[in-house]
Amino acid sequence: AQSVTQLDSHVSVSEGTPVLLRCNYSSSYSPSLFWYVQHPNKGLQLLLKYTSAATLVKGINGFEAEFKKSETSFHLTKPSAHMSDAAEYFCVVSDQGGYGGSQGNLIFGKGTKLSVKP
Amino acid sequence: KAGVTQTPRYLIKTRGQQVTLSCSPISGHRSVSWYQQTPGQGLQFLFEYFSETQRNKGNFPGRFSGRQFSNSRSEMNVSTLELGDSALYLCASSLGGAEETQYFGPGTRLLVL
Numbered sequence: 001a002q003s004v005t006q007l008d009s010h011v012s013v014s015e016g017t018p019v020l021l022r023c024n025y026s027s028s029y030s031p032s033l034f035w036y037v038q039h040p041n042k043g044l045q046l047l048l049k050y051t052s053a054a055t056l057v058k059g060i061n062g063f064e065a066e067f068k069k070s071e072t073s074f075h076l077t078k079p080s081a082h083m084s085d086a087a088e089y090f091c092v093v094s095d096q097g098g099y100g101g102s103q104g105n106l107i108f109g110k111g112t113k114l115s116v117k118p
Numbered sequence: 119k120a121g122v123t124q125t126p127r128y129l130i131k132t133r134g135q136q137v138t139l140s141c142s143p144i145s146g147h148r149s150v151s152w153y154q155q156t157p158g159q160g161l162q163f164l165f166e167y168f169s170e171t172q173r174n175k176g177n178f179p180g181r182f183s184g185r186q187f188s189n190s191r192s193e194m195n196v197s198t199l200e201l202g203d204s205a206l207y208l209c210a211s212s213l214g215g216a217e218e219t220q221y222f223g224p225g226t227r228l229l230v231l
Contacts, residue, residue, distance in 0.1 A: 043208060043222040043223050043225050044208065044210075044222040045222070046219060046220075046221065049219055095163075095174075105151070105174050105176065106153075106161075106220060108153075109160075111160060111161075
């Protein structure tokens with residue numbers, strides 16, 4: 001079965017400093033991995049998606065993530081934090097069932113709340 | 119293209135009542151998935167519909183049901199509401215194939231008193 005573990009429930013950074021949000025995954029198949037962001041009282045917005053085309057995935061708003069199979073990790077990074085980045089971030093794996101195909105079921109990590117200090 | 123829309127955005131009900139939530143997917147998307155988000159349990163998958171058929175279901179009691187219409191719009195129904203059903207209910211749409219990205223609506227916040 002697929003699962004994701006977000007290693008930090010809360011991360012605090014200063015504006016202009018790098019952001020690192022950590023995620024480890026477990027999957028029997030080559031996984032589809034995502035990072036979504038949720039601002040307060042809003043829905044989920046897709047930041048980026050990995051589907052085996054390239055191990056370094058670039059997303060929106062300057063975020064990127066690197067898929068490392070040997071470490072089963074998919075950490076999210078950004079070189080310089082902005083106040084508007086303060087939100088909750090979810091690492092997500094697509095449940096691929098028993099045949100390697102998507103079944104429309106996303107499995108979410110518990111989330112990491114990112115605070116950005118001025 | 120317009121995004122995923124959900125109605126209503128906020129809802130207050132009392133225990134024992136039933137509720138119906140609506141989701142309109144992005145034009146051309148045939149798959150609609152529903153998720154429940156609570157502070158304690160996080161985001162959990164409820165079910166997915168594709169071409170009017172339930173294709174996958176999460177671990178929720180039978181009080182939670184859904185359906186999808188021929189225009190891909192979907193409804194979720196919760197009967198005999200319990201206090202623990204208070205949550206943000208999110209729907210997401212996708213084209214429906216393997217590895218398709220799901221796009222989320224703003225959610226319906228349900229409060230059960």
